[in-house]
Amino acid sequence: MYNLIGAGLIVIGGGIGLGQIGGKAMEGISRQPEATGKIQTAMIIIAALLEGLAFGALILGK
Amino acid sequence: MNRTAISGILLSFLLVLAPLILLASDSQPSGEGNLIDTPEEINDYIVHHLQDSHDFTLYTDGETGHHIGFPLPVILWDDGLKVFSSSRFHHGETVAEVDGNYYSLYHSKIYKTNANGDLDLDEAGHSHNARPLDFSITKSVLGMLIAGILLVWGFGSLAKSYKKGPLPTGLGRVLEPLVIYVRDDIAKPNIGEKKHRKFMGFLLTAFFYIWVLNLMGMTPLGFNVTGQIAVTVCLAAFTFFITQFSGNKSYWGHIFWMPGIPIPMKILLIPVEILGMFTKPFALLIRLFANMTAGHFVVMSLIALMITMKAQFGVVASTGIAFFLAFFISLIELLVAFLQAYIFTMLSALFIGMAVADHDDH
Amino acid sequence: MEQLINDFSPGLFFMQILIFVLILFLLIKFAWRPILESLKIREESIQDALNSAEKAKEEMATLQADNKKLLDEARKERDQILNDARGIANSIKEEAKEDATKQAEKMIEDAKKAINTEKQAALTEVKTKVAELSLQITEKVLRKELKDSKAQKALIEDFIKDVNLS
Numbered sequence: 001m002y003n004l005i006g007a008g009l010i011v012i013g014g015g016i017g018l019g020q021i022g023g024k025a026m027e028g029i030s031r032q033p034e035a036t037g038k039i040q041t042a043m044i045i046i047a048a049l050l051e052g053l054a055f056g057a058l059i060l061g062k
Numbered sequence: 063m064n065r066t067a068i069s070g071i072l073l074s075f076l077l078v079l080a081p082l083i084l085l086a087s088d089s090q091p092s093g094e095g096n097l098i099d100t101p102e103e104i105n106d107y108i109v110h111h112l113q114d115s116h117d118f119t120l121y122t123d124g125e126t127g128h129h130i131g132f133p134l135p136v137i138l139w140d141d142g143l144k145v146f147s148s149s150r151f152h153h154g155e156t157v158a159e160v161d162g163n164y165y166s167l168y169h170s171k172i173y174k175t176n177a178n179g180d181l182d183l184d185e186a187g188h189s190h191n192a193r194p195l196d197f198s199i200t201k202s203v204l205g206m207l208i209a210g211i212l213l214v215w216g217f218g219s220l221a222k223s224y225k226k227g228p229l230p231t232g233l234g235r236v237l238e239p240l241v242i243y244v245r246d247d248i249a250k251p252n253i254g255e256k257k258h259r260k261f262m263g264f265l266l267t268a269f270f271y272i273w274v275l276n277l278m279g280m281t282p283l284g285f286n287v288t289g290q291i292a293v294t295v296c297l298a299a300f301t302f303f304i305t306q307f308s309g310n311k312s313y314w315g316h317i318f319w320m321p322g323i324p325i326p327m328k329i330l331l332i333p334v335e336i337l338g339m340f341t342k343p344f345a346l347l348i349r350l351f352a353n354m355t356a357g358h359f360v361v362m363s364l365i366a367l368m369i370t371m372k373a374q375f376g377v378v379a380s381t382g383i384a385f386f387l388a389f390f391i392s393l394i395e396l397l398v399a400f401l402q403a404y405i406f407t408m409l410s411a412l413f414i415g416m417a418v419a420d421h422d423d424h
Numbered sequence: 425m426e427q428l429i430n431d432f433s434p435g436l437f438f439m440q441i442l443i444f445v446l447i448l449f450l451l452i453k454f455a456w457r458p459i460l461e462s463l464k465i466r467e468e469s470i471q472d473a474l475n476s477a478e479k480a481k482e483e484m485a486t487l488q489a490d491n492k493k494l495l496d497e498a499r500k501e502r503d504q505i506l507n508d509a510r511g512i513a514n515s516i517k518e519e520a521k522e523d524a525t526k527q528a529e530k531m532i533e534d535a536k537k538a539i540n541t542e543k544q545a546a547l548t549e550v551k552t553k554v555a556e557l558s559l560q561i562t563e564k565v566l567r568k569e570l571k572d573s574k575a576q577k578a579l580i581e582d583f584i585k586d587v588n589l590s
Contacts, residue, residue: 041247045412048405052345055352059428114436171433188430196435203439210447217455224462228469241459262460263452271447291428292437296444 006061014054021047104366111362112286112355113170115201116148120283129153134204138165140174140194148198165194172196202293205285209274217241217270244269244407252411257418261411264304268297269407272350276399279354280392288402289354291347298347301410306339309417342413346406353402357395364388 025043029036119131133149140163150158157166157175166175173181173191182190199207220234220241230238244266249258275287287293315321317335320328368384375383570576 041251041408044401044405045408048349048409049345051353052349055348056341056345059348059352113431114433196433197439198435199439200436202436203443206440206443206447210443210450213447214450214454217451217459221455221458221462224458228462228466238459238463241456242463245460245463259460263448263456266456267444267448267451271444290433290436291431292433293440295432296437296440300444 003061007058010054010057010061014050017050017054018047021050099369101370104363104369108359108362108366110170111284112289112358114286114290115170116151116167116172116198117153118201118204119153134201135199136172137197137199138172138194139197144194172198201285202287202290205275205278205287206293209271209278209287212274213267213270240270241266248404248407248411252408252415253418254415258411261304261308261414264300265407265411268300268410269403272297272406273400273403276354276402277396279358280395280399286354286358288350289358291351294347294351297350297406298343301346301413302340302343304410305343305413305417308414310420312420313417342409346409350402350406353398357398361388361391361395364391 021043025039028039032039116136117129117131117133119129121130122128133147136144136146136148136150136158138144138160142161144160144163146158146160150156150160151165151167153167157164157177159177164175164177165172166181167173168181168189171189171193173189173193175181175191184190216233216237219232220230220237223230223232223234245258245262248269249262249265253261272288275285275293278285279288317339318332320331320335323331364387365384367387368381371380371383374380570579
């Protein structure tokens with residue numbers, strides 16, 4: 001039960017983080033379309049780090 | 063262009079359809095002859111699929127309990143090497159007797175038991191029986207071997223094609239841009255123009271090995287190699303050791319005596335940095351494992367909607383819903399298969415790059 | 425986490441290390457090394473070709489610039505020469521004019537001088553002639569006057585009359 005609540009919290013946190021990353025990346029791309037490639041790479045790396053964090057927490061809590 | 067798109071869609075249909083058929087007709091390994099019907103059974107089936115297996119089963123007839131597939135060799139180290147065929151377990155239904163020792167399969171793992179195959183289970187369902195060291199050619203090991211053969215064959219032919227002329231032909235035309243991609247977009251930006259060459263072997267191998275295994279996991283053959291924690295631990299361990307052994311003075315300096323900050327902070331940062339050394343590859347292994355496991359779980363759960371929603375929507379509607387959901391999530395999984403290989407390689411390159419970078423500015 | 429550790433199979437881990445090292449070795453030896461070498465050689469040759477093309481272009485540009493410079497210089501020189509020639513021609517013309525004027529003046533002068541001299545000579549001659557003529561006339565007159573002795577005696581007497589011996 002507590003595991004599930006924890007998992008939900010992790011998903012909320014991760015979702016907010018991913019939303020921030022994606023949203024800011026979109027803003028950046030719309031502001032500077034010529035830097036799309038660089039922004040995407042950086043976005044994927046940061047998203048991957050966040051994902052690692054979230055998955056780590058999920059698995060530790062399981 | 064059009065033809066490739068159509069054949070791609072057809073292939074994706076096949077990828078989704080085949081496990082659908084398998085799941086629809088497969089039964090519990092218990093062999094009682096019942097079809098999978100309840101959510102509990104579906105969950106058990108998915109968990110069973112996610113685990114490694116000692117035999118290669120493509121299809122099980124639910125009515126008769128008949129398996130279509132082939133057994134794989136079991137290699138155990140238990141007071142001496144013991145090699146026998148997994149057919150002696152009869153898919154976990156019987157106890158295998160080898161040289162006077164008894165072994166039985168429980169949740170795809172081999173335990174040492176008595177002649178009746180009795181297991182000493184605790185409340186969580188874990189067995190406390192002894193586990194012999196299991197070097198079997200399991201389904202995952204078979205998958206690795208197939209992936210290895212594919213890689214050596216594909217890239218070996220690409221390497222050979224350069225002997226004929228400067229431009230590759232056939233399959234090499236597809237593979238060459240991928241190699242250039244890994245070199246120019248993953249290795250060079252993260253490690254640097256001068257030092258990247260030394261690590262190209264590992265990065266390229268890791269990238270294509272993970273990608274091929276991920277894609278093999280998408281086929282109906284049911285491989286789940288990169289979803290095995292042992293495999294991802296091993297891959298991350300390679301990254302970890304390569305990073306540590308190629309770390310230069312400045313890298314170790316940043317771990318044990320962070321320059322540019324007051325001494326109390328330096329002392330405080332030492333355990334944090336040492337922890338960071340281990341959490342980075344840990345995140346790598348967890349990410350790959352969790353992504354692939356979650357991917358398989360989601361695809362199979364969506365396929366299983368066909369069964370769970372049969373009562374509410376009827377056979378045709380539930381099959382249709384399950385098919386379309388599974389189809390689109392499979393497309394996403396194809397992307398994830400690439401993305402996970404990319405991210406594993408990218409972050410490995412990043413960590414290696416941090417270890418070999420010259421910090422002249424400090 | 426517990427579940428994960430339980431799922432971890434040391435045997436699979438060992439097999440994975442074995443297979444991965446084998447694949448790594450085979451791929452590095454038979455694939456990555458030759459592929460990366462060939463790619464490097466190809467890219468270097470492309471880079472070389474591009475560089476040489478660039479160089480050729482630059483050379484062409486400098487050649488063209490040189491040509492233009494030469495042409496400009498030639499044009500300038502031609503203009504210079506033309507100008508010089510025109511100047512020289514002008515100066516020659518001027519000189520010739522001056523010379524002509526001078527000569528003309530000199531000739532006029534000379535002519536004037538000559539005329540003067542001639543005039544003087546003529547005048548002198550005329551004077552001499554007149555004197556001669558007067559003498560001759562006088563002589564003739566005298567001869568005629570003094571032809572008879574009577575006249576001579578009259579003259580002498582005249583003279584003597586004039587001469588005052590006092």
